[in-house]
Amino acid sequence: MPGLEDLYREIILDHYRSPRNRGELPVPPATRVEGFNPLCGDEIVIFLSVANGAVEDIRIGGQGCSISQSSASMMSAVVKDKTVAEVHRLTNAFKAMMSIHVGGDDHGDALPDPDVKLGDLEALQGVVKFPVRIKCATLSWNTLAQAIDEAMASEDP
Amino acid sequence: MSHSLDVAAVKADFPILDREVHGGRLIYLDSANTSQKPRAVLAAMEHYYANSNANVHRGTYLIAEEATNALEEARAKVARFIGAPASQEVVFTKNATESLNLVAKAWGRANLRAGDVVVLTELEHHANIVPWHQLHDELGIELRWLPITADGHLDLTEVDRIIDGAKVVSFAATSNVLGTMLPVRRLVDAAHQAGAIAVVDASQHVPHAATNVAAWGADFVAFTGHKMLGPTGIGVLWGTSEILEATPPFLSGGEMILNVTKEGFTTNDIPWKFEAGTPAIAEAIGLGAAVDYLEGLGMDAVREHEVSLTGYALRTLAERFGEDLCVHGPADAAERGGVMSFTFKNLHPHDLTQVFDQHGVCVRAGHHCAKPLMRVLGVAATARASLYVYNDEADVDALADAIAAAADFFSF
Known part of the structure; x- marks a missing residue:
């Protein structure tokens, strides 16, 4: 039976205590997208600035539980300066870790690339044992995907 | 009191309350969400x-x-x-x-x-x-x-x-x-x-x-x-x-x-x-x-039991957690049903109820399908414990213990 320690790893609590990249970016030029977890009412706001096909800057607003907040914090730290293609590969690898089928999405990616390193994000793999909380962990990633789509759409008219 | 509720006898009518979860007894405090069913049903x-x-x-x-x-x-x-x-x-x-x-x-x-x-x-x-x-x-x-x-x-x-x-x-x-x-x-x-x-x-x-x-x-x-x-x-x-x-x-x-x-x-x-x-x-x-x-059971006895147990719960939570715990809604048990939505320190309700689960305590966390009200209250979500005919003071005590355990787990 999974215990609380499987879910609340120390690094998760660290990101919850001291979230990275909290704040806002001026809109425009940045893109602002809100995400909602219908389960608990958590709201996340992502401010994203994309330049030359890469994440130039990102800020996180909103409120949520330790899992959604730490996932957003770790996500923001890892995607900064990554190209949009790299972010897609990371997103796929993260969702695969969450047991979400990601093969053949809109971006033409095949199965998750085993070479993608999730680093600190691997601390969230215990969430899989608590299926209700998977939505908490993926909220920021789904919101990021929407923000990237909107940012790219406004970049090349 | 001519016709009060015999909660021990009521509990015995609900087979699910015999079940063990996480090595302890099931403490069901989510009846506003859905109630348990007696054998007769x-x-x-x-x-x-x-x-x-x-x-x-x-x-x-x-x-x-x-x-x-x-x-x-x-x-x-x-x-x-x-x-x-x-x-x-x-x-x-x-x-x-x-x-x-x-x-x-x-x-x-x-x-x-x-x-x-x-x-x-x-x-x-x-x-x-x-x-x-x-x-x-x-x-x-x-x-x-x-x-x-x-x-x-x-x-x-x-x-x-x-x-x-x-x-x-x-x-x-x-x-x-x-x-x-x-x-x-x-x-x-x-x-x-x-x-x-x-x-x-x-x-x-x-x-x-x-x-x-x-x-x-x-x-x-x-x-x-x-x-x-x-x-x-x-x-x-x-x-x-x-x-x-x-x-x-x-x-x-x-x-x-x-x-x-x-x-x-x-x-x-x-x-x-x-x-x-x-x-x-x-x-x-x-x-x-x-x-x-x-x-x-008699609906007057049901109501009387819930007013009494809600009063006990409000007193117990106030005594044990003081200002750290905020119960939303009317303070007088006689003016309310046995539904208690609360927030505890700055802990998110999801994290609270996740710890509760380890103690067998079933409590709902979230917006309870009332997002406009959540906005009025100025919170995104609450934890909600709700009482019914099969709950007793031991269940309320178990909730209080689970809150203390959550405070302990997330102490930082």
């Missing part, structure tokens, strides 16, 4: 399937007659339980959500026009909000909101002004988040004064206190079976005979017609004109058994 449903399973209102053979009689007997029990003047005023639906949709989509579409006003309160469940939003989009009706006070009561200061000119006033009898018990008769009278119909969402009231729809004087009353010890999949819409007669059918097909030709159809009598298709027969019978069970 399970037995009634099994008895029907094992002995009388047949479709209703069709067959001329013995078991079909038994099934029809059992369904109609369940309807009569529900009618008596809520003080309905006549059995045919009790319409079986899937749940309270369907009941409220029936009012909005069948009565509302036939009777409301652009600019007509529907009045709701700020503490409504989404089931009493979203169907009206849809009518706003579809017909152009206008919504007005009765506000709540800082301590979670309905603000009555401007009720008559807000309701003036409305066509519908639709409100919860008891808040599923705050436990607030609304002045139903006062609101029904204000509605009628203004020429509006009164719709009561009694989902959190009927299971917990004696209900008399005739004394309320409302036009429609909606509630659900699974929160009152009955099974899921069976709900009720009560309406006065006059308004049900004047309301067109909601769903259509078999069972709800008197005659069908190539040119058209004529509807069946109430309540059957609202019960298209094969109904939830076993579930209705289970609900009838739940009504028998609650009547056996």
Whole structure:
């Protein structure tokens, strides 16, 4: 039976205590997208600035539980300066870790690339044992995907 | 006290309460979400399937007659339980959500026009909000909101002004988040004064206190079976005979017609004109058994038990956690149902209830399908513990211990 320690790893609590990249970016030029977890009412706001096909800057607003907040914090730290293609590969690898089928999405990616390193994000793999909380962990990633789509759409008219 | 509740005996009637979770006993504090079922309800449903399973209102053979009689007997029990003047005023639906949709989509579409006003309160469940939003989009009706006070009561200061000119006033009898018990008769009278119909969402009231729809004087009353010890999949819409007669059918097909030709159809009598298709027969019978069970306990005894246990819970939480724990809603147990929504320090309700689970304590975390109210309260979510007939002081103590354990786990 999974215990609380499987879910609340120390690094998760660290990101919850001291979230990275909290704040806002001026809109425009940045893109602002809100995400909602219908389960608990958590709201996340992502401010994203994309330049030359890469994440130039990102800020996180909103409120949520330790899992959604730490996932957003770790996500923001890892995607900064990554190209949009790299972010897609990371997103796929993260969702695969969450047991979400990601093969053949809109971006033409095949199965998750085993070479993608999730680093600190691997601390969230215990969430899989608590299926209700998977939505908490993926909220920021789904919101990021929407923000990237909107940012790219406004970049090349 | 002539007729108080024997909680130990009640607990023994609920098989699920014998089950172990995470190595300890199951402490179920989520009855506002769905209640547990006594053996008598399970037995009634099994008895029907094992002995009388047949479709209703069709067959001329013995078991079909038994099934029809059992369904109609369940309807009569529900009618008596809520003080309905006549059995045919009790319409079986899937749940309270369907009941409220029936009012909005069948009565509302036939009777409301652009600019007509529907009045709701700020503490409504989404089931009493979203169907009206849809009518706003579809017909152009206008919504007005009765506000709540800082301590979670309905603000009555401007009720008559807000309701003036409305066509519908639709409100919860008891808040599923705050436990607030609304002045139903006062609101029904204000509605009628203004020429509006009164719709009561009694989902959190009927299971917990004696209900008399005739004394309320409302036009429609909606509630659900699974929160009152009955099974899921069976709900009720009560309406006065006059308004049900004047309301067109909601769903259509078999069972709800008197005659069908190539040119058209004529509807069946109430309540059957609202019960298209094969109904939830076993579930209705289970609900009838739940009504028998609650009547056996006595609804006054049920209410008395909940007021007393809610008082104990409010005192215990205040003594053990002081300012760290905030219970939303009325402070006086006599003015509320056994529903306690709370926030603890800066811990997110999801994280709290995750720790509770390890201690076998079942409590809901989230917005409780009342996001407009959450916004008024200034919180994204709360943890909600809710009490019922099978809960006792030991369950409340277990909740307090679980809160302490969560504080300990997240101490930083």
